[in-house]
Amino acid sequence: MATNNEHKLREVRQMLDHNFLIKGLEEIFCYDEIRETSDTLEGNALQKAHYMHDRYGVDSFADDTGLEVDALNGEPGVYTARYGCMNGYGKSHDAEANMQCLLDKLKGVENRVVTITDGGVFQNCNSAGKRRERVPF
Secondary structure: OOOOOHHHHHHHHHHOOOOOOOOOOHHHOOOOOOOOOOOOHHHHHHHHHHHHHHHHOOOOEEEEEEEEEHHHOOOEEOOHHHHHHHOOOOOOOOHHHHHHHHHHHOOOOOOOEEEEEEEEEEOOOOEEEEEEEEEEO
């Protein structure tokens, strides 16, 4: 799986009931920073899956996850991991800065509904899917 996120790896392994050998990037000695330059979550997932297939010759599952806040017209969306940095808070992929930026933008806003969106791709069959969950915070 094209991730180093232990939580994602554990979740996928559990969903597949440990019937498949799922390895993360570090487990195949991939320390590359895989660029995510698409304007969609599915596009970023596809970039990562293609990279793994092209560079390592392995079938790969990849995903990209984002938050879409109704009151912010769908922001941060595909830019969730870089949202704080893009708005003057911390560095890229700084979860604390991203949360603080989001909370500051939502000060005084009553509608705090957020949609968690996940775009996933399995390289071998090139299928892309989208899972959505609505949760208040």
